[in-house]
Amino acid sequence: MPPLVESLARLIAELSSLPGIGERSAERIAFHLLRVTPDEARRLSEAILDVKARIRSCGTCSNLTEADPCRICADGSRDRSTICVVEQPNDLWAIEKAGSYRGLYHVLLGRIAPLEDIHPEDLTIARLVERVRAGGVTEVIFATNPTLEGDGTVLHIQRLLAASGVRLTRLARGIPAGSTLQYASPPSLADALDGRRPLG
Amino acid sequence: MPPLVESLARLIAELSSLPGIGERSAERIAFHLLRVTPDEARRLSEAILDVKARIRSCGTCSNLTEADPCRICADGSRDRSTICVVEQPNDLWAIEKAGSYRGLYHVLLGRIAPLEDIHPEDLTIARLVERVRAGGVTEVIFATNPTLEGDGTVLHIQRLLAASGVRLTRLARGIPAGSTLQYASPPSLADALDGRRPLG
Numbered sequence: 001m002p003p004l005v006e007s008l009a010r011l012i013a014e015l016s017s018l019p020g021i022g023e024r025s026a027e028r029i030a031f032h033l034l035r036v037t038p039d040e041a042r043r044l045s046e047a048i049l050d051v052k053a054r055i056r057s058c059g060t061c062s063n064l065t066e067a068d069p070c071r072i073c074a075d076g077s078r079d080r081s082t083i084c085v086v087e088q089p090n091d092l093w094a095i096e097k098a099g100s101y102r103g104l105y106h107v108l109l110g111r112i113a114p115l116e117d118i119h120p121e122d123l124t125i126a127r128l129v130e131r132v133r134a135g136g137v138t139e140v141i142f143a144t145n146p147t148l149e150g151d152g153t154v155l156h157i158q159r160l161l162a163a164s165g166v167r168l169t170r171l172a173r174g175i176p177a178g179s180t181l182q183y184a185s186p187p188s189l190a191d192a193l194d195g196r197r198p199l200g
Numbered sequence: 201m202p203p204l205v206e207s208l209a210r211l212i213a214e215l216s217s218l219p220g221i222g223e224r225s226a227e228r229i230a231f232h233l234l235r236v237t238p239d240e241a242r243r244l245s246e247a248i249l250d251v252k253a254r255i256r257s258c259g260t261c262s263n264l265t266e267a268d269p270c271r272i273c274a275d276g277s278r279d280r281s282t283i284c285v286v287e288q289p290n291d292l293w294a295i296e297k298a299g300s301y302r303g304l305y306h307v308l309l310g311r312i313a314p315l316e317d318i319h320p321e322d323l324t325i326a327r328l329v330e331r332v333r334a335g336g337v338t339e340v341i342f343a344t345n346p347t348l349e350g351d352g353t354v355l356h357i358q359r360l361l362a363a364s365g366v367r368l369t370r371l372a373r374g375i376p377a378g379s380t381l382q383y384a385s386p387p388s389l390a391d392a393l394d395g396r397r398p399l400g
Contacts, residue, residue: 005264007254011247018229018244024383029218031290034251034264041252044218047211048245051230052238054207064205064234090231 008034060131062107062124064089072096072105079103081138085128085157087111087145095143103141106131111144111153120156128157132164142170146191208234260331262307262324264289272296272305279303281338283331285357287311287345291381295343298389303341306331311344311353325357332364341396342370345381358399369396 008030015026033041057063058070065071072078072092082103086092092105108123132140140161144150158168174192175184184192208230215226233241257263258270265271272278272292282303286292292305308323332340340361344350358368372395375384384392 005255005266007247007250007266008264011251014244014247017240019232020225020228025220027290027293028220028382030251031288032219033248034255038252040217041248044214045245045248047207047214048233048241048248050207051211051234052241055205055234064208066205066207070205088231090227093227 057107057109060127061105062089062109062127063092063105077102080136082141083128083131083137083139084141084143085154086143087150087153091143091145103139108144108153111147111149112156113149123153125157125160129160132161132166137166139167139169142168144170146171146173257307257309260327261305262289262309262327263292263305277302280336282341283328283337283339284341284343285328285354286343286381287350287353288382291343291345294381294384294386294389295393298386298393300390300393303339306340308344308353311347311349312356313349320356323353325360328357329360332361332366337366339367339369341393342368342399343381343393344370346371346375347378354399368399370399371396 011030011033012023012026015021015029016023018026021029033044054066055064056066056068058065058073059068060073061070063070063072067074079102083106084092084095084101084103085106085108086095087108087110089107092107095101095105106124106128108125108128110118110123112118112120112123128140131137140157142154142157144153154170161168172195173188174195175181175188181189211230211233212223212226215221215229216223218226221229233244254266255264256266256268258265258273259268260273261270263270263272267274279302283306284292284295284301284303285306285308286295287308287310289307292307295301295305306324306328308325308328310318310323312318312320312323328340331337340357342354342357344353354370361368371392375381375388375392381389
């Protein structure tokens with residue numbers, strides 16, 4: 001297709017580069033943006049620049065934040081004796097949405113993956129060890145992804161914290177609530193059997 | 201969920217308002233934008249403002265354009281004896297992508313829809329009639345959407361142009377009724393153009 005309108009073609013190209021947006025969706029969104037008021041378009045445009053300009057890593061837990069420390073680290077009502085370790089900020093968000101956790105977090109900003117050249121020193125592991133050594137922490141909950149690399153990362157940190165005397169736990173694995181046994185993956189069924197709990 | 205980070209929550213809200221983007225996709229895109237370079241984010245942000253600032257309607261055919269007349273109207277190699285009438289600029293784009301049409305266009309900027317309070321005078325019908333009356337046009341091809349309203353719009357314009365002596369045709373119904381031009385495949389659009397039939 002000849003780029004009938006350059007600026008529109010460029011917007012479609014930019015939108016197509018976003019995750020989960022194909023060319024057709026990009027076109028649809030671009031034509032939508034052409035129809036909205038200049039104000040609405042400006043709000044989206046500014047929101048994009050804003051996140052880049054304002055958001056940084058919390059100096060303590062590496063959560064995304066506009067202020068340092070982040071709201072969770074700064075929140076006096078949270079339980080400071082527990083640290084939940086996640087790979088990425090969106091994992092933290094997912095746990096916050098679940099709404100039952102009241103402790104602090106530590107975001108690793110990845111997982112150990114030698115094949116991708118991601119090593120322990122590329123993550124925030126050293127800072128986690130410091131936080132535990134500083135005292136006051138009684139439990140570290142590992143909530144990395146249930147993958148080989150997630151598990152390997154836990155194993156690595158577990159060794160570093162073994163001497164700390166702090167309780168180390170990981171999220172329960174099993175069949176997801178609301179799913180059906182029939183469609184559960186073999187590994188998650190194996191985990192569910194393995195971690196079976198006594199009734200009442 | 202508490203808005204952990206205001207600017208991020210705002211970006212997610214803005215993205216969620218785009219067509220075809222749910223809250224999960226919006227989150228995914230927002231976290232993606234957090235990870236890209238500031239330059240990449242700025243390119244998307246500017247592309248959004250650019251289309252709003254630069255794009256207007258062609259004074260002749262109402263196609264989206266940065267210059268007036270638009271590239272198609274200004275293109276000396278196009279067949280000026282044929283005008284293809286579409287509802288929206290993206291319909292024009294769809295036909296251009298099919299690649300077999302070499303004439304000019306006329307974008308109605310909608311279709312007659314009394315229930316939505318859209319009447320003939322809200323569209324660019326008067327300008328189309330003027331273009332035909334100005335002479336040099338031997339055929340008007342109607343490429344409105346194959347819907348009741350699209351057909352009704354054709355009927356209305358057909359009456360206005362009946363006395364002009366110009367050949368009036370519509371796209372062959374190679375395109376499935378009830379769908380929209382915007383999402384038709386290029387080959388089926390090319391077929392539809394090729395098999396256009398004389399009106400009544």
